[in-house]
Amino acid sequence: MKLRRVAIDTYHENVAYLHRDCAVYRAEGFQALSKVEVKANGREILATLNVVDDTSIVGCDELGVSEDAFAQLEVPDGHPASVSQAEPPESIPALFRKINGERLGREDFRSIVQDIADRRYSKIELTAFVVASNRSELDREEVYFLTEAMIASGRRLDWREPLVVDKHCIGGIPGNRTSMLVVPIVAAYGLVFPKTSSRAITSPAGTADTMEVLANVELPFDRMTEIVRQHRGCLSWGGTADLSPADDVLISVERPLSIDSPGQMVASILSKKIAAGSTHLVLDIPIGPTAKVRSMPEAQKLRRLFEYVAQRLHLSLDVVITDGRQPVGRGVGPVLEARDVMQVLENDPDAPNDLRQKSLRLAGRLIECSPDVRGGDGFAIARDILDSGRALARMEAIIHAQGDKAFDWKHPSLGKLQLEVRAPRAGVVTGIDNLQVAQIARLAGAPKVRAAGVDLRCKLGDVVSEGDVLYRVHASYPADLEFARQATVRHSGYRIGSADEVPQVFVEF
Structure with missing residues (x-):
């Protein structure tokens, strides 16, 4: 059959298309949503079958494949290809046991995760695994087995350095672009900090989206390592490094379902960090009324789970519990967040102080990983690096090495259409809903429209x-602005009251 690229983005799922009147479809007894094996030029992939009735999509002598699948096959349009029914994944019995609420062992998780990484699972089977793991919550030993299996499913980097640091936040706080400040501060101190970050899936911007305003983030692996060795740090998109590939597939199901169970969160974060070669990690867990974690007991429970798995995997982990009551900084959206970051690096008097202070404290904790630094001295060292301009110089060097986008932070190019949301009455701001602010920024176009967002x-x-x-x-x-306007009418995300109604939070900084 002739291979045909079908220009549909199926988001981390390989999909194949056959016409209903295709002789192969009729002869082989294929069914829609069944798993098929596609081979072309010595390469093979597994895909979910869709059946079409329109020859303008796929002809009777053609085998269509989605964008992701076509890229993996690495052949031109019209290249000969074959399709056959795929064998069921070997780990299906283990999946059924987890669906029934049974506890799984190390080999069960290795089998499941390898099949996920090899894309042998359909979206239905992936969803079954995610929901089953969430419903009958994984115990800490299972979380360790899952993390270990996810590390083994992809590449594992070795920087040949005794100390490789990283920082991660569990997410849920708009504008929280501390990584883009912590990396240049810590790299300027001299520690190795290869930061691979994600793009936004349900948020208005990921670190990679915001960094892309300043520099290229899609770096070939060899170029990324070269930059890290030269400048002691980078800020790149993690999709090119093949680190814990099963995690990317699982996230494609977890996020639309809004499932973020503790066990899967721990496995996702730690597998990526260990696969990236990190030896020391500072983990930020924000708590607040509209954060992912709402209370201190919940945060402490999650911390213990992170610490148990990290200790089993020989990763030095420092968990910090921070203020998640409101967005960090002023900007929510790629360009606005990049502006905030550059204001802090430039020591601009208008820079958001909460972003500056949180970044300094996180950077200080990482600097204290160095055996030459006494506990408690890291903050002052980080502040000196920032105030002296060394962090800015290091960031400029990293931006230049990755590919400068010539961003004018003093006059950022923002979306020309504006909407001002005003206080309905006098009083004190007593609440800011992180989820609603993020949703309004997304409806305005962020992160796909970089100039969109909330200021x-x-x-x-x-x-x-x-x-x-x-x-x-x-x-x-105009359509984006109208969607955002409707959302602000339903709920502005702000609550106005009296000073004694401002929620208090107990954090560890």
Whole structure:
């Protein structure tokens, strides 16, 4: 059959297309959503079959494949290809046992994760695994087995350094671009900090999306390692490194279902960090009314699980519990967040102080991983590196090495369409809903439209008069602005009250 590229993005799922009147489809007894094996030029992939009735999509003598699948086969349009029914994944019996609520062992998880990494699971089977693991919560030994299996499913980097540091936040806080400040500070101190970050899936911007405003983030693996060896750090997209590939597939199911169970979160984060060659990790767990973690007991329980698995895998872990009551910084969206980062690096008097302080404290904790630094001295060292301009110089060097995008942070190019959301009455800002602010920024177009997002003018505890601007929404397209406007009418994300209603939070910094 002739291979045909079908220009459909199926998001981490290989999909094949056959016409209903195709002789092969009729002869082989294929069914829609069954798993098939596609071979072309010595390469083979597994794909989920879709059946079409329109010859303009796939002809009777053609085998269509989705964008992801076509890229993996690495052959031109029209190349000869074959298709056959795929054998069921060997790990299916283990999957059924987990669906029944049974506890799985090390080999069970290795089998399941390898089949996931090899794309032998359909979206239905992936969903069954994610939901079953969430419903009958994985015990800590199972989380360790799952993490170990996810590490083994892909590449594992070795930097040939005794100390390789990393920092990660469990997410859920808009504008929290501390990584883009921590990396240049810590790299300027001299520690190796190869930061591979993700793109946004359900948030208004991931670290990779914001860094892409400043520099190229899709780096070939060899170029990434070269930059790290030369500058002691990088800020790149992790999709090119093949680190814990099963995690990327699982995330494609977890995020649409809004499932973020503790066990899967621990396995996802630690597998990526260990596969990236990290020896020391600072983990940020924000707590707040609209954060992923809502209370200190919940945060402490999650911390213990992280620490148990990290200790079993010989990763030095420092967990910090931080303030997650509101967004960090002012900007929510790639360009706005990049502006905030550069303001802090430039020591601009208008730089958001909460972003600066949190970044300094996280950088200080990482610097204290060095045997030459006494505990408690890291913050002052980090502050000196930032204040002296050494962090800015290191960031500029990393940006230049990755490919400078010539971003003008003093006059950022924002979406020309604006909407101002104002205080309905006088009082004090007593609540900011992280989830709603993030949703409004996404409806405005972020992160796909980099210039879109939300620019916060007021934070918790600020005194406002009736009609004061709480935040501005930036969009580039009328439809996006209208979607965002409707969301602000339903719920602005802000609560106005009296000073004694501002929620307190106990953090470890």
